[in-house]
Amino acid sequence: MRPQNDIRFHRDPCLDGLEVSIVRESPHAFPNHTHDYFTIVAMEKGGCFGQGPRRSDAFVQPGQLALINPGQVHSGVPAQGVRPSYRNFYASADWMRTVAAETCGRDVGVPEFTRFVVASPEATRGLMALSHLLERDGDRLEKESCLIEAFTLLLARHGKAPARLARPGREHAAMRIVQEYLAARLDEKVSLEELADLVGLSRYHLLRVFKRSTGMTPHAFHTQLRIDHARGLVREGLPFAEVAAATGFVDQSHFTTTFRQYVGATPGQYAARKF
Template identity: 60%
Template sequence: MRPILDVRFLRDPDLRFLEIALVRKSAHVFPKHCHDHFTISVIEAGGSYCNGPTQEKSFVGPGKIALINPGQVHSCIAPPGMVSSYRVFYADTPWLQALARECCQSEIASPEFARLIVEEPAATRAFQAFSRMLARGPDRVDRLQRESAMVAAFSRLFARHGNFSGRVPHPGREHRSMRQVRDYLASHLAEKVSLEELAQLAGLSRYHLLRVFKRDTGMAPHAFHTQMRIDRAKRLLRRGLPIAEVAFAVGFADQSHFSNKFRQFVGATPGQYALG
């Protein structure tokens, strides 16, 4: 069977906090979603809108880089008839924030990117070169060389486009209740969760919960829950678990439904993702 998408995933055993997706000639449309890690997309051909097709300023095209912070809701919608080629770097939040603190020599709480889209030819070349090193495999490129290329690429972006003025916010009651709801969803990935039980947990009406949750996360509770289930599925697939077992573990009784939903959010089938 022909693969649905031309996509390859790179994972280095020495760099477990990082994953790279190499995508070629894709017209896949990603719905609104977010990640619990940093996402850096280097566009090589085509392009897409990061915040919906009506947001002209959110279009990221060839030679540009999209910088997505953890928890930042975004989409990837290509113009009609356009196919795109790009490299996506998924970096664990604690690792990249630690590197950002090294860049600015500061212990601020949560450094993040200040801009959504940037044009940095030198950074683009650095990320391309780094991904090519990983594609060659750890046996062919020295670890020190790989780590040096990685740090140089990421630190360049944070040095030029990082926000180092962040402070730890003092959460209000609504913010704390939404944290409780998110934690509850995270601990019930394999279960069906009702709006009523979330509302009771937050101490809000169902209507108020929907409004506050979307304002706080940018997503509806069900979409946020699905995103978390897919993120969990990715981790299980990387551990080598069978697809059917992973589907069941994250609450999908139907493997076909799981595969369709996984492809929608990841841009690859579970089998493609597991193979790398």
């Protein structure tokens, strides 16, 4: 019987700030979610709907890349009856800032991709070459060269420096307070009433403003933070039961189910890293 999800992760100590996952013929559908890092998806086979609350917003076809900024709400829903194959390249915001500075010749802050789906054959070839090198533990210089060439090309053609932010209003400040409050309580249950009281808004108003600000409900946002934290704990080698407790899940089974929903792999698959 065909496995439900064939996925492998590669984390190379020579490429700090980068993680790669290789997904083959997976039926897994990701809910709307965000990351605090950049994600570049190289579609090899099949196709996925990927951006925003409506499945029609964007479709990533074979040979195309999806360029996802930190904090950008997106999903990953295979086309009906299709089991797509793709490769994900996860890059930290700090690393991308360094690459952008090298590309521009000065520090321009954390960059931003301006398009969600692009066709960039040269960058795709570089990313695929990097992925194959990671699979066979290739030469460090060759890996670094593929990585830098692909990402600088993407930033040069599809990126921009961050715009000057407008002065936030009271609601923006309130949403920052709520996000920081949730981030500080990853192992706790938090109520909507508790959040509303924190910033002096009604529960309805808080829900509406938070979703308009982040594209997610407070619960979905909190769950995403907990899963992101859990990824780090799994990489550190903590027992899964301890990870579940540290991130506020009622038991290991609930943790495993939610982890797979957001990551596309079980904690065991994610921990079985290759260098």
